[in-house]
Amino acid sequence: MWGGGIYEDDAFYDACDELGLMVWQDFLFACAAYPEEQPLRGEVEAEARDNVVRLMSHPSLVLWNGNNENLWGFRDWDWEEPLAGDSWGEGYYLGLLPRIVAELDPTRPYTAGSPWSGSWDHHPNDPATAPTTPGRCGTGGTTPTTGRPCRASAPSSAGRPRRRSPRCAGRSPGGVRPDSPACCTTRRPRTATAN
Known part of the structure; x- marks a missing residue:
């Protein structure tokens, strides 16, 4: 579910569970800089906690993702100079959100962003270092992370x-x-x- 969208209602996730569809769930940050100061920080934390608790029982949910293109945007879209040292969301993606997921839904993976190559040592969109997407079909019809057969697509x-x-x-x-x-x-x- 795209970070620029919404957290869908329970009926959506129930249908995905029933149909065997896998859901990659972005936290709701997309293509922009987000201040990390109060009061927004408190609202971000409350919203993240509410939705992790609400959605964590759904087997269709296979991955939590911190944002859509914000880490990449900071690197390549000339945000650094206009921000002039102001916060822009990095603390959410690399700190707050992974802590919430680790605390409330510790068996499900979290990635800081899409794209994200695992650290600032590499370009966020570097295909040579990008983590493998859980559940993505590899060669031979198996998932690279588990070796299990891929499910049929919807x-x-x-x-x-x-x-x-x-x-x-x-x-x-x-x-x-x-x-x-x-x-x-x-x-x-x-x-x-x-x-």
């Missing part, structure tokens, strides 16, 4: 009726027009029955 959403996403009601953030295909989501599939 059926295509082609032909399913589309509905307007609530985030696109009226004016949409990020300049996405409400009539854009980006503002549509597919309806959740009905539970399949065995023949």
